[in-house]
Amino acid sequence: MFVHSETFIAAPNAVRQKDSLGCLSNHLDIDLELHTGEFTFYRKCRRHEQTSEVVTPASDRGFLIGVSLTAGHRRQIFSGNRSASHDFEKDSVYIRNFENDYRADLLGAFDFVLVEFSRAFIANLRYEQGGSAIAGFSSLPGRKDAIFGHLAQVLALTLDRGSKTSPVFVEQLGVAIGTHLIDKYGNALTQSNKKNRRLSSLHETRAKDMLLGKAQGSVSLEEIASACNLSRSYFIRAFRETMDRTPHQWLLERRIDQARELLKHSNSSLSDIAMACGFVDQSHFTRTFSQLVGTPPGTWRRQNTR
Incomplete structure (x- = not known):
């Protein structure tokens, strides 16, 4: 299912509705979603300079990877009583595990494409590769990745096409992104970790x-x-x-x-x-x-x- 919306800054009294990723929808200039079952593609863009907060509680949804299409965005990410500031250039990446609470301040304009993977998809892809299970993914927010940068450009064009996009091509694109995510950033789950949790x-x-x-x-x-x-x-x-x-x-x-x-x-x-x-x-x-x-x-x- 494809969801397309061009949103604009709402008046001060407008209802502040958050999307599934914790963003204020009425603060986005581009808000695109493409649902396929095992993964969901997003395009989230805000062209004006503003500060807003993203908050999502822990859930069992899976994993999210975001790739910045432009430079100049800064994100203050909070973990308990601590926080860290990260700058995003073009091709910069961040990864979220939905098992963890997430809170961040989004500073300035931004333009991201994102992919949400179900845990079942990641587990099946890892099984097909013959590797051990994945406990999660590690990458410092803001780290540049040229491969994801190229795939993000293709994904942005794909989302722009909307319902005209080939389902087979969408599936291949999701598999390509998921494969690189596992190969480069995946943390194998050891047997001792399983027993401890x-x-x-x-x-x-x-x-x-x-x-x-x-x-x-x-x-x-x-x-x-x-x-x-x-x-x-x-x-x-x-x-x-x-x-x-x-x-x-x-x-x-x-x-x-x-x-x-x-x-x-x-x-x-x-x-x-x-x-x-x-x-x-x-x-x-x-x-x-x-x-x-x-x-x-x-x-x-x-x-x-x-």
Whole structure:
């Protein structure tokens, strides 16, 4: 799905709505998004000199790499009570792990293309390479990378084309960026690291019970982590190392397990099953079921209830 918007500075009384990356949308002159499933491409540009804040809480979304298309941007990044200032030239890069809280002041104009990768995509790409799992990525914000710089120029032109872009080309571009990200900046996850960050059996049971409750209500990852006496970012990492999947992925799989039972042993409609299993709507249910099972729910029901 392609989302294109040209945004302008809003009046002082306008609602300050933040986008999925924590930017104030009404401060952006170019705001483009291209969703493909395993990764999402962005173009975020502000042409005027201004200071704004970006804040995103820890989540299990995956990883984000941003590449600057122009020079002159400065970013003050905060970590606890400390902060560091980083200057961005053309082809400068920064990498974010969504498992960690992120807060930064954006100083001056900027023009970035960004790619958000799911953890599943990174894990599968690493597996295809025959390497060990990736714990994260390390790179000092503002470091220049000529390869990413060239790929960023191609990505900017791709986003400008919008829906005219070839899906195959988009996929190849995402794989190229992900491959270079892993090869140059990936930190292999050692066996000792896995053992040190696993949930205890008590915390694992508590987390699973609360996640299943989340399917019916409004329990947040923050509340689950607090119940386990862990920070949100540590809980997300520990859950992933314990279960080999993120909390969100684990919950989706349990919802699909429940849906299979209802498909096989009830006459409920697909829309009723979608609602009963915690999906937003039938379309979301069908898309998720097809991705995880390999066939649409209606087809699966016909094949398994003869």
